[in-house]
Amino acid sequence: MNRLEQLKSSGKKAFVAYIMAGDGGLDRLKEQVQYLQKAGVTAIEIGIPFSDPVADGPTIEAAGNRALKQGVTLQKVLEEMKSWTFQVEIPLLVMTYLNPVLKFGVERFAAECGKAGVSGVIIPDLPHEHKQLVQPYVDKENIKLIQLVTLTTTDTRLEDILREAEGFVYAVTVKGITGSRDEMSEDVKAFMRKVRGKSPVPVYAGFGISKSSHVDMLRDDVDGFIVGSAIVEAFNADKIQEIEPLIHAVTNAHSV
Amino acid sequence: MTKVKICGLKEEQHVKAAKRADAIGFVFAPSKRQVTIAQAAELAKHIPVDTDKIGVFVNASLQEIEDTVAGVPLTMVQLHGDEPDDLIQAIRVPVIQAFSIRTKEDVEKLKNSKADYVLVDAPGTDYRGGSGNVFDWSLLHGADIDLSRLIVAGGLNPGNVHAAIGQTTPYMVDVSSGVETDGRKDSAKIQEFIKQVKDDSMEQTIEKTGFFGKYGGQFVPETLMKAVKELEDAYEEVKEDPEFQREYHHYLSEYVGREQPLTFAQRMTEALGGPKIYLKREDLNHTGAHKVNNAIGQALLAMRMGKRKIVAETGAGQHGVATATICALFDLDCVIFMGEEDIKRQQLNVFRMKLLGARVESVTKGSATLKDAVNEALRYWVANVEDTHYLIGSALGPHPFPTMVRDFQSVIGQETKRQILDKEGRLPDAILACVGGGSNAIGMFYPFIQDKEVQLIGVEAAGEGVDTDKHAATLTKGTEGVLHGALMKLLQDDSGQVQEAHSISAGLDYPGIGPEHAHLADIGRVEYRSITDKEALAAVISMSRLEGIIPALESAHAIAEAEKQAKMMTADQILVICVSGRGDKDMATYAEKLEGLS
Ligand SMILES: Cc1ncc(COP(=O)(O)O)c(C=O)c1O
Numbered sequence: 145m146n147r148l149e150q151l152k153s154s155g156k157k158a159f160v161a162y163i164m165a166g167d168g169g170l171d172r173l174k175e176q177v178q179y180l181q182k183a184g185v186t187a188i189e190i191g192i193p194f195s196d197p198v199a200d201g202p203t204i205e206a207a208g209n210r211a212l213k214q215g216v217t218l219q220k221v222l223e224e225m226k227s228w229t230f231q232v233e234i235p236l237l238v239m240t241y242l243n244p245v246l247k248f249g250v251e252r253f254a255a256e257c258g259k260a261g262v263s264g265v266i267i268p269d270l271p272h273e274h275k276q277l278v279q280p281y282v283d284k285e286n287i288k289l290i291q292l293v294t295l296t297t298t299d300t301r302l303e304d305i306l307r308e309a310e311g312f313v314y315a316v317t318v319k320g321i322t323g324s325r326d327e328m329s330e331d332v333k334a335f336m337r338k339v340r341g342k343s344p345v346p347v348y349a350g351f352g353i354s355k356s357s358h359v360d361m362l363r364d365d366v367d368g369f370i371v372g373s374a375i376v377e378a379f380n381a382d383k384i385q386e387i388e389p390l391i392h393a394v395t396n397a398h399s400v
Numbered sequence: 401m402t403k404v405k406i407c408g409l410k411e412e413q414h415v416k417a418a419k420r421a422d423a424i425g426f427v428f429a430p431s432k433r434q435v436t437i438a439q440a441a442e443l444a445k446h447i448p449v450d451t452d453k454i455g456v457f458v459n460a461s462l463q464e465i466e467d468t469v470a471g472v473p474l475t476m477v478q479l480h481g482d483e484p485d486d487l488i489q490a491i492r493v494p495v496i497q498a499f500s501i502r503t504k505e506d507v508e509k510l511k512n513s514k515a516d517y518v519l520v521d522a523p524g525t526d527y528r529g530g531s532g533n534v535f536d537w538s539l540l541h542g543a544d545i546d547l548s549r550l551i552v553a554g555g556l557n558p559g560n561v562h563a564a565i566g567q568t569t570p571y572m573v574d575v576s577s578g579v580e581t582d583g584r585k586d587s588a589k590i591q592e593f594i595k596q597v598k599d600d601s602m603e604q605t606i607e608k609t610g611f612f613g614k615y616g617g618q619f620v621p622e623t624l625m626k627a628v629k630e631l632e633d634a635y636e637e638v639k640e641d642p643e644f645q646r647e648y649h650h651y652l653s654e655y656v657g658r659e660q661p662l663t664f665a666q667r668m669t670e671a672l673g674g675p676k677i678y679l680k681r682e683d684l685n686h687t688g689a690h691k692v693n694n695a696i697g698q699a700l701l702a703m704r705m706g707k708r709k710i711v712a713e714t715g716a717g718q719h720g721v722a723t724a725t726i727c728a729l730f731d732l733d734c735v736i737f738m739g740e741e742d743i744k745r746q747q748l749n750v751f752r753m754k755l756l757g758a759r760v761e762s763v764t765k766g767s768a769t770l771k772d773a774v775n776e777a778l779r780y781w782v783a784n785v786e787d788t789h790y791l792i793g794s795a796l797g798p799h800p801f802p803t804m805v806r807d808f809q810s811v812i813g814q815e816t817k818r819q820i821l822d823k824e825g826r827l828p829d830a831i832l833a834c835v836g837g838g839s840n841a842i843g844m845f846y847p848f849i850q851d852k853e854v855q856l857i858g859v860e861a862a863g864e865g866v867d868t869d870k871h872a873a874t875l876t877k878g879t880e881g882v883l884h885g886a887l888m889k890l891l892q893d894d895s896g897q898v899q900e901a902h903s904i905s906a907g908l909d910y911p912g913i914g915p916e917h918a919h920l921a922d923i924g925r926v927e928y929r930s931i932t933d934k935e936a937l938a939a940v941i942s943m944s945r946l947e948g949i950i951p952a953l954e955s956a957h958a959i960a961e962a963e964k965q966a967k968m969m970t971a972d973q974i975l976v977i978c979v980s981g982r983g984d985k986d987m988a989t990y991a992e993k994l995e996g997l998s
Contacts, residue, residue: 199621199782217895248895273617276451319785320623
């Protein structure tokens with residue numbers, strides 16, 4: 145069974161951590177994954193650096209640029225993951241823009257992800273309309289193609305996207321790009337409730353989640369949280385232990 | 401929603417008619433519908449990237465299949481013979497295995513298939529690979545088949561496909577003879593078949609509009625999809641609205657000063673000793689370049705949509721100035737993103753934008769040029785999408801931008817056509833325009849695309865030379881990729897990272913190219929050449945001294961290529977150059993680079 149499916153049956157609130165592969169050198173990726181796994185995260189999204197990350201804010205873009213300077217590529221990340229011998233117990237996802245995938249070859253990408261033990265892929269600039277470009281290949285490897293929904297997604301689109309959703313749904317909490325924020329707007333709660341009411345798979349809230357106050361506000365309306373910029377920032381500043389309370393705020397307290 | 405495959409296509413017109421299909425089938429097995437790898441590869445140029453290209457084989461070897469997959473290229477393989485399981489498993493792309501179904505027992509065989517999808521067909525009579533006989537759909541009832549891998553074929557046509565979907569709810573329906581008339585594909589039937597499948601479903605139909613051959617599309621984050629769709633709808637509406645068109649043309653004439661002359665360049669013609677040379681004078685537009693044609697059109701559209709905030713990117717600053725100008729005219733809020741590098745080389749335009757009341761945001765990321773300015777403008781749009789229109793400056797971006805910008809710039813070619821017929825009584829033999837993102841060129845070329853006798857030449861920036869790493873010759877050196885919302889041609893490295901472009905001219909300094917140009921290059925309708933920084937500068941001097949027209953650096957690329965092209969032409973021929981803008985904005989560069997000019 146795909147690890148993402150096992151997740152769903154466990155019933156706990158999920159904490160999905162995003163890291164930028166190769167920020168600080170590709171050899172750090174393994175430590176980071178091991179660290180997060182031990183710290184109790186539910187799944188890890190491994191970001192692939194891209195020269196033109198239009199869906200990302202300054203934190204992740206800067207991390208991507210640092211990784212690019214180190215010569216990190218999609219291929220190298222997948223090779224690295226394939227070489228791991230430690231026990232990976234949680235689902236690993238790859239988050240990449242479409243162009244590196246096209247250049248690598250979609251079919252080869254899916255096959256290599258399969259070999260690297262990837263459970264899901266997220267391609268932020270591949271909308272539902274064009275997902276056929278990738279879907280048949282990831283299907284072949286039993287890898288889930290995660291879809292995003294946002295506050296601007298219309299109701300009919302939402303239905304279309306959710307009907308074919310697999311793995312989990314990535315529900316974007318902000319009108320904007322990735323990055324830490326102070327406030328979460330009130331309509332986000334209603335939006336999450338709507339998505340969760342219709343989704344056949346778990347709904348995880350992402351973009352801008354960086355504090356336990358965000359988690360408290362949305363906890364009852366989602367199945368989990370995706371935290372990116374705050375983790376990328378913490379790894380970069382060598383203060384990753386400061387993220388642990390946030391992880392525990394999600395995974396421990398009042399779990400359903 | 402059930403997908404549609406149109407199978408056995410051999411002609412370009414039918415591939416185009418099948419644009420909204422989810423998959424196109426090419427038959428490589430012996431059949432009256434058989435095509436060669438080369439023929440299929442040619443046809444594939446007209447198929448959107450996200451449409452599956454499926455090759456149909458009967459008992460072919462793995463080698464043959466792999467060569468065909470690579471040669472077209474194909475995204476899936478469909479097998480109609482007695483292919484063994486190990487062959488099926490060795491094929492790297494997803495596989496469809498076809499079964500002829502006569503009885504319930506035949507249905508059992510389906511379930512054990514090792515293929516990713518199974519296709520059910522009525523038994524063939526004369527040859528394998530689909531017979532066109534009607535398949536008894538009721539055989540599938542109660543058979544416990546995984547519907548998400550089921551493809552139904554066999555005797556489908558526009559009249560019965562609705563019922564077939566109702567009975568079997570398959571993953572995909574496949575049709576070939578059902579959309580033919582007298583043994584040949586029929587475009588009207590193809591379209592009707594697709595319509596029957598797509599439009600009778602309760603779901604939102606997914607249109608394959610916005611593709612030029614395989615290029616284009618809407619590759620943007622989900623947050624922007626609503627805005628992009630709204631824009632698409634709004635544009636569809638105004639395109640046909642005479643009131644909107646009247647308003648647009650009113651501002652073009654009363655404010656921009658159109659129509660612009662098609663000036664006979666007498667001294668240049670004499671100096672080159674070849675064809676008669678005409679100049680399309682976009683340099684005479686208010687604000688100094690063609691960019692304003694598009695800015696007016698889009699600003700009017702934004703206001704129709706109730707949006708009074710505008711964000712735009714600019715390279716040379718011409719589009720930024722045009723946008724800031726129109727925003728002042730219509731009292732719209734205006735933010736312009738511009739690369740730090742470009743701000744340095746186009747100081748005068750930065751000041752003009754500020755004077756016009758726009759906020760100019762400096763972009764320091766990446767190469768700090770046009771590409772990075774587009775990234776920032778897109779991010780700004782993502783965050784402010786409800787009340788802001790992104791007024792993109794070239795024939796780039798997600799659909800409908802490339803089409804819309806082309807349409808707003810087509811006034812260039814339409815006037816040119818009228819004027820040359822007036823002056824010469826015939827169409828020109830060659831037309832040249834410079835290509836950055838491609839808006840002045842597509843606006844000039846589009847009205848001439850069907851006139852096969854007119855040679856169309858786009859001129860890219862070769863920077864310090866196409867064999868150095870400092871150039872912007874996307875069509876000469878680029879490869880397919882997705883940037884800024886569309887599949888296009890890109891300068892990129894082996895890992896799909898977009899590379900920095902280089903050109904002395906800020907307006908051509910972009911590592912991509914509009915999707916329609918990528919398609920026109922593929923099919924050979926437009927030829928793309930390139931001109932170096934040095935050659936462009938030389939053309940600035942010659943044009944200034946021969947005609948008293950100081951061109952923009954961008955336009956100078958077209959002029960320099962025209963000087964070469966003219967040498968290959970004769971006195972009875974006609975050549976038109978699109979002078980996309982004037983050189984005022986480049987005066988600092990000219991002063992520096994042409995120092996000591998005597
Ligand atoms: C005068 C002029 N010509 C040409 C261009 C190139 O753009 P496009 O290829 O969209 O016409 C620019 C862009 O800034 C320009 O200012």
